[in-house]
Amino acid sequence: MPSSLRALLCLSCACAAMGGLAACGGEDDSDGSAATGWTAASDDGANSGGTIKTAYTSFPDYLDPALSYTQEGWQSLWTVYTPLLTFKHSEGATVVPGLAEDMPDISADGRTYKLKLRSGLRYSDGSAVKASDFEHAIKRVLNLESGGAPHYAGIVGAEQYIKDGRARADIPGIVANDATGDITIRLTKPDGRFPYILTMVFASLVPSNTPFQNMTKEPPPGVGPYKFDNVRINRGYDLVRVREFDVADQPAGRLDTIKVEVVKNRRRQTQDTIRNKIDYMSDPPAPDQLRDIRAQYTGERYKEFVTNSTYYYFLNHDVVPFNSPEVRQAVNVAVDKRALARLFGGLLETGCNFLPPGMKGYEKIDPCPWGGPTAAPDVERARALIRQAGVEGDSVTVFGNDEPEPRAAAEYLSDVLNEIGLKAKPRIIEASVYFTTIGNQKTKAQAGFANWFQDFPHPGNFFFLVDSETIQPTNNANFGNVNVPELQAIFEKANANADIDEVADDYAKADRVLVDGAHVVPYGHRKLTVFYSNRMNFEDCTVWHPVYALDFTKLCLK
């Protein structure tokens, strides 16, 4: 997921209960407290029912499963729509059947996936779910040129479908039988990541009559524990519990209503949460309030979680001076991870792995070849490497965007490069066009800030950032044009295998090759926060999901 602070998390709160237990909700009370509502105790002691108020800094990009590509959007969409495969509602990232009866039956060549739709499923508007709705959902993703479209381009006929531009045309690689519920998907080549791609919200089933247009104003019905209501673009929306939702192994919601409101000012969000006017704030508290929040509320209302993300500096292998291995090594040696941790206000788990700790294939690289997270940088060695490469005084432009942390990180790297003998200056670009700018080969971006939050918990979803096959003239995600034959050999083998456990060691090896070769400068993994009002049941109802962050279905009031 292309990430920026705007695309971090949005969470909300809900109250706990056993699925199916009803409770009475209510509106905001007159004294301005965040939410009201009767709650009923469930068998496990968690309460059910009630209404809470949550705050997002900005409105999600879309409330349409075919289009949304931010975590704010996904967090709500995951409660409204369920794909054929999904994740278990727990702190792990276990893929489980969603609307499919079972996990897919994968052919020996890894190109054909067979699934069967559960019987008797109904959308939140009461209409029946059909197997062909899956093909319609994928068509919408492709036809609307969604950011998720490239994930499904490997389906046979998908590229032709995009090229033809005819919305109602058939995708030959998807065969659905409404009578039996059988769905067969054929791929052009084996892709071990495909089961995870099927878990993405893009692949959520929507009725076949859903128009080929952005449906954010009036989101289509889905199969999930909640449904959208009262959508007010750029202002907020409600998630209302669907009492009829009953899918085996999928939890029902606990809260009756989750009111999501846009509160642009983080400082105000924090104050309102402290005063219990907001029950949950999705973004980390404002930097100047963080220290107090940590001191006062940790363990009771506040918690930090390490996300499956990676923060790194890219160094363009195709442009001087970073086409020299010595220069890349010098940068790795000179960057002080202790300094970067401070730049992120302590909300960064520093390390030298490219893969995040929560990812399959992660093996902590210790000792770090170019300096550990707690070690001081070896500036003298870096200077010597720069001299050795003969690039002393070379000009470098360090790219960053205008969000506070990327900007500070770019300015920091620029200072480091100046210290080791290069002549660097930062270039700060507006965040909304940052990645497209540095991803355009004409920009010839030499070095800069980059980060990535996972789309799905598969190492391939990180390594595509350094995969030479993804290098392209525009919208290039391999910002450093990393092209290392040893890595490519590993990716070719590992990416084709659907059994992630079998190839975890290969990905761990790729991580080591990437770090040992100083091809990028990884420095940490972002921490995000949960901050509640004192009405929320922090202890029993806080489940941090590695993909969707705070699990709305588990939230409950005290």
Next chain:
Amino acid sequence: MSIADPSVQPDLSPVLGDRGRAEAAAAAGIGAWAPAVRRLRRNKAALIFGALFFVLVALALAAPLWAQLADTTPARNHLSDTIVVDGRPEQVVTLDGVPISPTWQRKFFLGADSNGRDVAVRLLYGARNSLLIGITASIITVLLAVLLGTLAGYFRGWTDAIISRSLEVMWAFPALLLGVALGVSLALGGLRIGPLEIEGGSKWIPTLIIGVVYVVYLARPIRGRVLSLREKEFVEAARAQGAGPLRIMFSELLPNLASTILVFFPLLVANAILLEAALSFLGAGVQPPEPSWGTMLAEGVVLLSTAPHLTIVPGLMLVLTVLALNVFGDGVRDALDPRAKVRLEH
């Protein structure tokens, strides 16, 4: 910004012009500017704030010396450094990202920012940038305004119509809005007009933007003054002697515009510094790692309650500088023409 009463202009040469008056004053044993200087010296407030402004300029010039003393540069990050304050070691930036407060000692005299940079050093270098841009932009404004105002006022007719209507179009946009719009579009991409090419991120971009944005506010009163001057007897006399338009403009009109320009100049500089700070605050002015009071304010806002010095210090400098220029400018105006009621308004 506008002239509160455009009909009342500083007028030091009712009949003879400055040259004629200078000759008369010389005959009387005093210089043409002597009365003005005398009036200015009597205005204690203007002198104090004038002196304050020159102190600020001196501090800005001394920035490299202070940086040397503090053993750093304005862009140097000291994120993981530790310094000794009152005998105790203190982190320049704590693990949760809070920078050190003013130490009142050589290093980090006014504290550090969130990148661990010395605020005092950045403040002084920021002053250099703010003053440099403010003064240079004001000079550009004066040059353009004098050129356009004189042409429009002297030639009148279609020349006046074209210039005045063009200026009115600019007048329709609030200065800040126009500045921000131009700044956002040019600050990073740079400017390329024929042979003139300015790289994105250059300080010339905000300088030119500010210089152009304020032209209209000076060109209009200059045009009005020239319209009045061109009918005076000394201009008629020059014309009768066979002087051409260029000669009349340079020899007769320009000297008589000096008082108007002098009255406006300090106020223009103050406004230019404010606009530069606003542009930099919004990311459309001075680009990192160059410090500016505007960028320092923007960086400090996010840590307003835990590190208030990050906003107070540059904010205070901005207030002091603009106040000094405004009070001094008012003093100059009073000295040059006590009857004039010229003021800049937004």
